[in-house]
Amino acid sequence: MSTSDPAHVVRTVAGMPTSDGAGVRLTRVIGGPSLPDLDPFLMLDEFGTDKPEDYLAGFPSHPHRGFETVTYMLDGRMRHKDNHGNEGLLTPGSVQWMTAGRGLVHSEMPEQESGRMRGFQLWVNLPARDKMTAPKYQEFAPDHIPQLSPAPGVQVKVIAGQVDQTRGPIVQPATDPVYLDIELGADVAWQYTLPVGHNAFAYVFEGDLSLGEGEQARAVAHQQLAVLGGGAQLQLRAGSSGARLILVAGRPLREPVMRHGPFVMNTRQELMQAFVDFQEGRF
Template sequence: MSNLQYRTVEQIFHAQATEDGAGVSLKRALGQTNDQRMDPYLMMDVFFSDNPEDYLAGFPDHPHRGFETITYMLEGNMLHEDNAGHRGELKTGGIQWMTAGKGIIHSEMPQQLDGQMRGFQIWLNLPKVEKMKPASYQNFTAEELPNISLLENGQIVLIAGSLTMDGETYSSPVQAHVTQPLIADIDLSPHGEIHIPIPAGLNALLFLFEGEIEVDDHTLQFDQTAVLTDGNMLHLKADVLGGRAMLLAGKPLNEPVVQYGPFVMNTIEEIQQAIHDYNSGQFP
């Protein structure tokens, strides 16, 4: 056990209230500024409301190029459609993994008139060699994602990657990527405590969206994002009320990032080309 290196908190971000789409109220937990990113992740938005005025306007047609979007629906129902003819519903507990690649125009619209809408959208960068590949999708229901029981300590929903817990290895159905994404919804019971192996060399962060969780010797509080130091093990412990957090880890690309709204490329010239291609009807 002497080769264990525990990850600790390196930097804290506070989620910021904002709007996106046609006026959807949300919080930005990662990507508030260019300095508040974690390679290879660009952004993480949190939407959480039982007020239809906060979400009914949805996200009408808009383009993407050069990265991937991961939508994880905790509660609610959204319809995805795009200009390549793809269509699908994202329901409670499910995910959609969209690789925008060289370009797509899509919409994400609520399929409910009331009730709670709650979930995450994560932007994951693509390496330069993959930014111009054809757009593609992976869709999985709640039943298709591994639900890892931690017994009295809680549970983990594994969205991407693999985890070995108590000698058993669990793997998400999401296909492997260059960035080696590990994404998990960690729900700890009151006083729950776990050790999660994360390969050294992957960047990692936690976003707390319920309760409180201790990360090594630091208490992570509601709506805080903690970027973690390198290491091969993560130790988490919940307080008397328990805690729930999103874990994001991935292999850094160490490439230039030039972003203009929904386009993420490596150079200004590539951004200019993306704008030209979109304006001239070349998406996809």
């Protein structure tokens, strides 16, 4: 992968309808049969509904160990609490990057009874050396997430990574992530340079666009994820109704993954120990 070579779409994936928590309806894009993972990313869920019965039950208390959860709210309000005394409210445009580390038990419950609830949750793996670190949060309200217009008709919210001279507030040295919310006007084109060596994907949640240059350009439809490969220069061009997408990249860990439910470790023994520790109240 070169900084001057064009990036292209390796494959596209459609999400799979599912439910999680206490019956919250969502679309699983990474973590299903068609794309089990994309190192270091373990799961991507999109949730979006106007029907309160699809989200009101929320995500009651549940444990995590060995990875990070990233919640990005587009619409709605979600209250989180954990067994370490941490509590916060995610509002539209806010992001929470939670490092579960050696373990915590938390809940994520809607703080609304009607209206639209929409957003994403991404799971990012941790390297073996960091799996048993103390839990921590990086949580930012919308006014702390920089937004810029790097070209006419282009709006970018920089959650992690860098666009021109603007850096996002999230920092994670292990995977050096990029997380951008990009909005393109109708037929607008823009080019972004991905970090060399990172695995990357784009997920289109409004409109449609094409990714890549020339004969390698490939259409990506609404609610499709594009796995990216090749070089670092990614050409984006919106369709006739514009487009909005998240562009995410991270340094792959290239370590063994042993996972079951809310625990992600490197060996079967570590995974079994996670269950024992949780059951014995050591989270």
